[in-house]
């Protein structure tokens with residue numbers, strides 16, 4: 367039988383490292399890879415002045431809410447929140463992100479699903495939570511009519527930009543747009 | 554099945570060729586310590602674990618049993634589906650609905666006299682360290698990355714530098730259509746599955762907006778029903794991908810949408826395939842990869858020839874998509890691998906009467922870390938996070954609590970991060986002063 371142990375000892379001799387002194391400690395609960403990675407991402411998060419977080423349970427960093435308050439663009443003055451759910455497969459799989467408020471937006475549907483490439487087809491394990499929140503911020507600055515999730519909002523934006531802006535204001539103020547009623551999200 | 558009962562003329566005859574390889578000294582055996590008898594005996598007493606009893610698992614069990622391993626365990630939680638029978642050759646139509654591990658074990662035991670196969674009809678996550686510690690070798694034939702990552706982290710974390718038997722070589726096989734790979738992982742010595750995560754192509758996803766507005770393929774219609782229509786209509790509280798009623802609902806929705814866009818090709822089985830993310834499996838690719846894995850197991854167990862894994866190559870890729878191409882190379886271990894890059898180092902002389910603040914401040918003085926803004930967590934317990942601000946505020950009161958008050962115990966593992974070390978996560982095992 368192969369002796370990895372002796373190989374390891376040899377490797378350590380090569381590296382001249384003197385680690386692992388002392389007797390073996392009893393094995394206790396290990397921190398999982400997804401949690402370590404989430405911890406790392408969170409400690410590097412740059413939220414700026416327009417974003418904040420909320421952790422319903424601070425001991426569970428895999429589940430939190432991100433608040434976005436755009437300070438420019440068509441959604442300025444509104445306050446939107448996104449639930450972030452990080453699965454045990456993170457970062458192999460992207461975090462699951464959903465908008466909690468009903469929003470009139472070409473790239474977010476009425477259930478809160480977000481069409482952001484890095485949350486789906488373009489996700490890579492090297493991307494981090496910062497990349498995701500930058501992407502979300504961008505959606506508020508530059509709603510994109512060519513990749514619509516809410517087709518009506520996209521057509522509106524394409525055909526009549528001023529009318530779309532008005533409808534965004536109405537929706538954020540708690541009014542109805544095209545027969546769909548929205549909750550007030552203005553701060 | 555009576556016809557599978559085989560009685561070889563004699564046991565030695567069955568193993569004659571194998572014994573020629575493993576019991577005779579070769580150019581790679583150690584001339585001083587080689588004893589052929591010991592090798593065969595050691596292999597017979599060795600406990601080997603096979604994870605997965607599907608396409609690869611059937612091949613692995615058959616091969617290992619025919620290679621002289623006598624004490625094999627197999628874990629698989631799945632039951633046999635009619636669609637498995639085209640390649641999972643240890644199963645028959647009458648076995649549909651039975652546990653794969655159970656049926657595979659019995660079949661190979663009947664076929665290869667003298668081998669003992671212990672089936673476990675459950676998830677790998679149902680077992681703990683003590684269970685995995687009993688094996689000398691682990692061979693994986695899995696189709697899920699999540700399960701691979703789990704067993705990899707388990708085996709890496711089991712390594713105790715003081716205990717020779719805590720090092721378990723992991724042989725991992727995987728296939729997808731005409732492509733596959735075989736790799737050997739020597740936990741903490743060579744690159745691990747987490748280090749090699751970039752070798753797995755992520756699941757090809759279609760942009761959500763394509764699904765929502767311009768479906769072009771039958772798969773787009775099915776994904777639309779799965780990702781969008783299901784959430785809008787919630788026909789059942791939770792989607793159960795194994796419930797025919799749920800799949801039928803998705804199939805009907807997809808069909809309706811496909812008609813709307815004039816897209817042909819939506820069928821019930823395609824719906825099932827897309828929703829369950831079934832990767833097309835080709836029987837002979839499983840054979841190629843399982844054979845490679847089994848031979849590495851034999852070589853590791855008997856030392857009869859150099860094996861994949863150390864010191865150079867550890868990864869063999871096989872591609873049959875475009876003629877045949879194989880390439881064996883060394884995948885480097887990553888220093889910042891969250892699983893094997895940072896083995897928990899002992900953090901000695903911790904006074905359990907310390908406050909968390911004392912502990913956090915102590916990281917600034919540690920030569921290998923010198924952390925100015927450390928964030929500290931234990932599994933399931935956020936001790937102190939410097940960022941984001943809301944989490945900092947929530948965990949700040951912990952700073953004045955003692956380690957004991959926070960529930961930390963001797964030997965507990967903690968993860969420490971600092972924005973100054975963007976790519977590194979430090980893991981420590983607390984060692985209390987007695």
Ligand SMILES: [Zn+2]
Nearest residue numbers: 745748890893
């Ligand atoms: Zn690794």
